[in-house]
Amino acid sequence: MTEPAPILTLTLNPALDMATEIGQIVPGHKLRCSDPLLDPGGGGLNVSRAIRALGGDSLALVALGGLTGDRVAGLIRAAGVTFLSILGPGETRQSLTVNETSTGLQYRYMLPGPVWGEAERLRVFTLLRATARPGGISVISGSQPPGVPADFPGQLAQSMPGSQVVLDTSGTALTEAVRTPIEGLSVLRMDSEEAEGLAGAPLVSREDTAAFAQSLVRRGVATRVIVARGADGNVLADAGQRLFAKAARVKVRSTVGAGDSFVAAFVLAMSRGQSNAEALSFGSAAAAAAVMTDATQLCRPEDVMRLMPECGVEAV
Numbered sequence: 001m002t003e004p005a006p007i008l009t010l011t012l013n014p015a016l017d018m019a020t021e022i023g024q025i026v027p028g029h030k031l032r033c034s035d036p037l038l039d040p041g042g043g044g045l046n047v048s049r050a051i052r053a054l055g056g057d058s059l060a061l062v063a064l065g066g067l068t069g070d071r072v073a074g075l076i077r078a079a080g081v082t083f084l085s086i087l088g089p090g091e092t093r094q095s096l097t098v099n100e101t102s103t104g105l106q107y108r109y110m111l112p113g114p115v116w117g118e119a120e121r122l123r124v125f126t127l128l129r130a131t132a133r134p135g136g137i138s139v140i141s142g143s144q145p146p147g148v149p150a151d152f153p154g155q156l157a158q159s160m161p162g163s164q165v166v167l168d169t170s171g172t173a174l175t176e177a178v179r180t181p182i183e184g185l186s187v188l189r190m191d192s193e194e195a196e197g198l199a200g201a202p203l204v205s206r207e208d209t210a211a212f213a214q215s216l217v218r219r220g221v222a223t224r225v226i227v228a229r230g231a232d233g234n235v236l237a238d239a240g241q242r243l244f245a246k247a248a249r250v251k252v253r254s255t256v257g258a259g260d261s262f263v264a265a266f267v268l269a270m271s272r273g274q275s276n277a278e279a280l281s282f283g284s285a286a287a288a289a290a291v292m293t294d295a296t297q298l299c300r301p302e303d304v305m306r307l308m309p310e311c312g313v314e315a316v
Contacts, residue, residue, distance in 0.1 A: 004271040006136040007051060007058040008163070009044035010156065012088075012124065013113045013145045015095040016068050016075075017041030024102045033098065040075040041095055043142020043168060046257050048081045050264030050286065050298045056271070059084065061127060063145070065114060066091035084131065086124055088145075090114030115147035125159045134162030137186075137267050141168040141260065150176040157182050164270070167222070168263050170194060181221045187270075188222035189263060195227045203227075206235060206244050210316040213237035224276065226266070228259060228287070235316065236280045245280040248288040248310035261290035261299040277313040284311040 017040070020033040040049070040062075048060040060083040064073055069085075069092035076083050093113035099106050132138050138160050140153050149155075150172045157165045164186040167177060174190060178198055195212055196203050203209045206229065213225040214237035227235045233247040265286035269279035282304070288311070289303035 002273060004056070004268075005164070005273075006133050007056065007139065007267055007271055008132055008136060008160075009048045009051075009058055009060045009139040009141065010124075010128075011042040011044035011060060011062045011142055012086075012116075012148075013093065013143045014040065014042035014045055014062050014064065014069075014072055015093045015111070015113070016072050017095050017097070019097040019099070021099045021101055023100070025098070025100050025107065038071075038075060040072045040079060040081075043260055043263075044139055045076065045081070045083075046260035046298060047139050047141050047264045047267070048083070049079055050257070050261045050290075051268055052079070052081055053298060054265060054268055054286070054301055054304065056264075056268040057082070059131065061086060061124075061131065063088035063120070063124070064092050065089060068092040068094060084127070086127055087120075088114060089116060089120055110143075112146050113143075114145070116145040117147060120145075121148065121152075121155075124156070128156065128159040132160035132163045136163050137166060137271055138163040139166045139168070139263060139267055141166075141263060143171070144169065144173045151180060153177055154180070154182040157185065166263065166267055166270075168259065174198075178216065178221055181219065185222040187224045187226065187266075188216070189226040189228070189259075191228045191259070192230060206232070206316050209235045210237055210242035210244065214239075214242055226280075226283075228262065233311075234262065234280060234284050234287070236276055238276065241276065242316045243277055243280055243313050244316045245277075245284040245311050245313045247284060248307040250288050250292050250307070252291045253293060257293075257298045258287045258290040262287040265299070265304065281308060281311045281313050 018036040065088035096109040166187040168189040262283040266283035285307040289299035
């Protein structure tokens with residue numbers, strides 16, 4: 001049996017994720033919350049945590065700083081994730097998720113994180129050149145740190161020659177990756193709202209989404225483009241095929257971590273040499289499993305396996 005390709009995840013703007021509950025959010029009042037659940041957060045870290053939950057291995061590169069960074073490092077160790085820390089500037093940020101039990105609404109408060117300078121950028125380029133392995137899979141996921149240029153994901157990819165780079169980001173970094181394609185980008189993932197913003201028009205049907213995704217592939221933006229259509233499912237396009245995986249019908253408890261769970265399952269399937277269809281189905285099941293869990297918890301493997309039959313793949 002062929003050894004899986006090594007997986008590297010990169011988290012440059014991690015967070016100490018706190019999740020709590022309250023009966024009702026009332027402006028101007030002291031709000032007494034439940035004891036918080038604490039997790040090491042940030043896109044790449046969540047991907048590594050979900051990969052481990054699904055029975056895979058990865059190496060997480062994480063920028064950490066200050067006392068909060070120390071706390072996050074302890075939580076990463078407790079989660080059993082193999083990681084290397086990069087010295088980040090200032091204090092690692094925090095994020096807060098509050099579930100309002102009276103309404104079922106969820107409120108997510110995301111702090112920006114410390115500003116990066118040239119020294120931090122040079123450190124991460126050096127570490128990537130030393131750790132990224134040709135033929136491996138490198139996941140750039142989550143928000144980019146304040147202070148880095150819009151084309152920073154492209155600069156990161158250039159520091160990992162020969163690696164299959166998977167990019168799941170947002171905002172100006174995503175816009176720049178589409179406007180100025182990153183050479184050799186293997187996978188670009190976005191959600192439907194982001195895709196519509198880039199397309200400049202509503203993507204009402206699965207066919208609309210698939211056509212847009214394939215147009216990006218044919219422009220050289222990435223070898224594969226994935227668009228998450230929320231509760232409808234996920235679309236994948238490459239140069240020769242357009243696929244859709246249906247989302248399993250589940251009771252939603254929290255949407256936190258659904259995208260990261262999708263990426264984790266998808267790259268784990270990639271690393272094992274599975275097909276686009278198999279990877280898309282696995283990712284869709286992991287995303288559905290993640291929304292069934294509380295707060296910042298990710299997918300559970302037993303839920304993923306149970307939901308797989310519901311996440312069938314068809315051509316669009």
